[in-house]
Amino acid sequence: MRGFSRRSVLRFGTGFFGTLGVSFRLPAAFAEPQTTGTETHGLSIFGDLALPANFPHFDYVNPQAPKGGIMILQPSGGGPNSNPTSFNSLNVYILKGDGAAGMGAVFDSLMVSNADEPDALYGLVAKKVWISPDKNLYRFYLRKEARFHDGTPLTAQDVAFSLMTMKTKSHPVIRQSLRDFDSADAEADDVVAVRLKPGHMREAALTVAGQPIFSAAYYAQHPFDETTLDPPLGSGPYKVDSLEQGHFISFRRVADYWAKDLPVNVGQNNFDTLRFEYFADRHVAFEAFKAAVFTFREEFTSAIWATGYDFPAVKDGRVKRETLPDQLPLGTQGWFLNTRRDKFKDIRIREALDYAFDFEWTNKNIMYSLYQRTVSFFQNSPMAAKGKPSPEELKILEPFRSKLPPSVFDEVYVPPVSDGSGEDRKLLRKANDLLLAAGCKRDGSGLRLPDGKPFEIEFLDFDNGLEPHTQAFIRNLNLLGIAAKFRVIDASAYKQRTDNFDYDVVTQRFGLGLTPGEAMREYFGSETANVPGSVNVSGVADPVIDALIAQALIVDTREKLSNICRSIDRILRAGHYWVPMWNRPNHLVAYWDLFSRPAKSAKYDVGVPSTWWYDEAKAARIDLPSH
Numbered sequence: 001m002r003g004f005s006r007r008s009v010l011r012f013g014t015g016f017f018g019t020l021g022v023s024f025r026l027p028a029a030f031a032e033p034q035t036t037g038t039e040t041h042g043l044s045i046f047g048d049l050a051l052p053a054n055f056p057h058f059d060y061v062n063p064q065a066p067k068g069g070i071m072i073l074q075p076s077g078g079g080p081n082s083n084p085t086s087f088n089s090l091n092v093y094i095l096k097g098d099g100a101a102g103m104g105a106v107f108d109s110l111m112v113s114n115a116d117e118p119d120a121l122y123g124l125v126a127k128k129v130w131i132s133p134d135k136n137l138y139r140f141y142l143r144k145e146a147r148f149h150d151g152t153p154l155t156a157q158d159v160a161f162s163l164m165t166m167k168t169k170s171h172p173v174i175r176q177s178l179r180d181f182d183s184a185d186a187e188a189d190d191v192v193a194v195r196l197k198p199g200h201m202r203e204a205a206l207t208v209a210g211q212p213i214f215s216a217a218y219y220a221q222h223p224f225d226e227t228t229l230d231p232p233l234g235s236g237p238y239k240v241d242s243l244e245q246g247h248f249i250s251f252r253r254v255a256d257y258w259a260k261d262l263p264v265n266v267g268q269n270n271f272d273t274l275r276f277e278y279f280a281d282r283h284v285a286f287e288a289f290k291a292a293v294f295t296f297r298e299e300f301t302s303a304i305w306a307t308g309y310d311f312p313a314v315k316d317g318r319v320k321r322e323t324l325p326d327q328l329p330l331g332t333q334g335w336f337l338n339t340r341r342d343k344f345k346d347i348r349i350r351e352a353l354d355y356a357f358d359f360e361w362t363n364k365n366i367m368y369s370l371y372q373r374t375v376s377f378f379q380n381s382p383m384a385a386k387g388k389p390s391p392e393e394l395k396i397l398e399p400f401r402s403k404l405p406p407s408v409f410d411e412v413y414v415p416p417v418s419d420g421s422g423e424d425r426k427l428l429r430k431a432n433d434l435l436l437a438a439g440c441k442r443d444g445s446g447l448r449l450p451d452g453k454p455f456e457i458e459f460l461d462f463d464n465g466l467e468p469h470t471q472a473f474i475r476n477l478n479l480l481g482i483a484a485k486f487r488v489i490d491a492s493a494y495k496q497r498t499d500n501f502d503y504d505v506v507t508q509r510f511g512l513g514l515t516p517g518e519a520m521r522e523y524f525g526s527e528t529a530n531v532p533g534s535v536n537v538s539g540v541a542d543p544v545i546d547a548l549i550a551q552a553l554i555v556d557t558r559e560k561l562s563n564i565c566r567s568i569d570r571i572l573r574a575g576h577y578w579v580p581m582w583n584r585p586n587h588l589v590a591y592w593d594l595f596s597r598p599a600k601s602a603k604y605d606v607g608v609p610s611t612w613w614y615d616e617a618k619a620a621r622i623d624l625p626s627h
Helices: 006-012 156-169 172-177 204-209 282-290 302-307 347-355 359-365 391-403 425-437 467-479 491-499 518-524 543-552 558-575 616-622
Strands: 038-040 042-044 070-073 111-113 120-123 126-131 137-142 181-188 191-196 238-244 248-253 273-277 296-298 319-325 332-337 441-443 446-448 456-461 483-488 505-510 578-580 586-592
Touching (some): 126 204, 137 204, 156 172, 282 296, 391 543, 518 558, 543 558
Antiparallel strands (some): 042 120, 248 273, 319 586
16 A cells, blocks of 8 residues: 555655546435444554544654754655656646656645554544445545635535546556546535445555545646646645746645644644755765755665765764664565566566676675665565465465466575675576577677577666666676666656656666555556556566456455465566565665654654654754755
8 A cells, every 4th residue: 555644745745636527416326324334533454443533643743843944855756757856847646747746745635644554544634434334435524624725615526526537637557546436426515425346446445535635626727637837726734835947846834724733733744844955966966965955865875875974064963864764564676677578578588687686796895785685576574475385375376376387386586696706607607598598599799589689688767876786787797698788868758768668677666565455456467567657667467466466455354465465476576577676674864953853753654754843952053054
């Protein structure tokens, strides 16, 4: 599950919304008396809410946190059309354009997540929800005090309007996540009825409840499906304040925000100003951080973390460095092979590439031994497969035995461990044997594919940060006769090419969360393999995986879900769709000592910037003129 919390929105820059006219009516199907069903103050996938209806605030906030000050960040991710190096649009929910960071802070949703629970949502715009016995109908009862920033009421018509547009006009990834959402209708100004399709995925209601809400009146005058730099009308804790296209965007806290005192918001949204600074080059960005152009940084470059933090502000304590724990599954990062291309159709060729990457050498010589090898698509999660299939997994896999490689039923695939030399001859011989077995041939010019074409691979990226790691990989590919190269292109051009699957190999990092669901279909489902803008970058299209994902979306216990996900992991790893990279079970952060944070951290979020606050006493000691 993903995309539900504004905490993630603030950090990664998006939320989901939409626009479409919806009439005010009372459908006959919804007019029946509400005599059965369940009424609740929150939603969770397996019905196990940890907090009572009258909870005062989340456990990981400081309810007396002061308001004020500014935090300046560098974008580190984003939504489906985001670009961490530039932006040209404030519409972050369509395929077109490069969306700006932080826009999710402008919009409210029916419910928001608790970062101490794996999949629980609690009421924001909706104070409660009634669920029909068959769980196909959800009535959300809205808070009548909900307001947009222009003072107009936020009503059920706006909610229905937004949901129906997201279903029909938003980015393909968003539309896919709403595939089991059928309709939304306003039964009254403060009651919206949401109908899900029979047999819907387990997380469908949570997906709907987490979508940002927009003013129907505003979008009657503004087209939804166009890029724009006009600040939109929202109802959330922040407004767009100022921006310079491609360089920075700044948000101002809404002082009279209608929901500021609700339990889900107490102790949060503490900065008067949030600002995102954009940089095309990570080394330039680091120099800017040293000069306090921005004040909080999560470090993703091991060499900089190991050797770069020796400047005066670190030595005298004005800049703090910390390692913050991460209890979320670590996700997946690797070089993903585009199996839509003939050169990667043969599984033996894909496996051979894995033997050419020497992680042990790369980790020691380039990454200062700060990382561990990624092996699973569910890294650091109970869903990761280990050893041979358990009896429970065999029950799941056995009906598909004839359609699966025999290796799925043996020890799960784990990437090879090298001798750390950078050119492990034993592993390279295995790679060579696999290539030849697949029909590749050698001549004086190098390795040729079975069709006689030269074996060439282009590693495509929009940033040169991974070039040293990739060049080490490329050297071994060259030893095998493969003409490989690393190419950096403009971020906008990169987005266009990846949206249209015009690449050999790209790097991707994603997480499937604590309760994997619809996201698995987005990343590994046949239906998304050829949808422009899809995140299924390898083009995985396996009917067995499709069938198991369908099972995963409707099971009723976490144990059943775990066994299905382990089975999916086995199949994906046996398919060699990637060359897995590395992971780190923590966050490396550095910040100018202007901030304080709660004594207790959330289990599944570092709280930046949602629960931190500007500390006037610390700021006075540091005395940065621009802040």
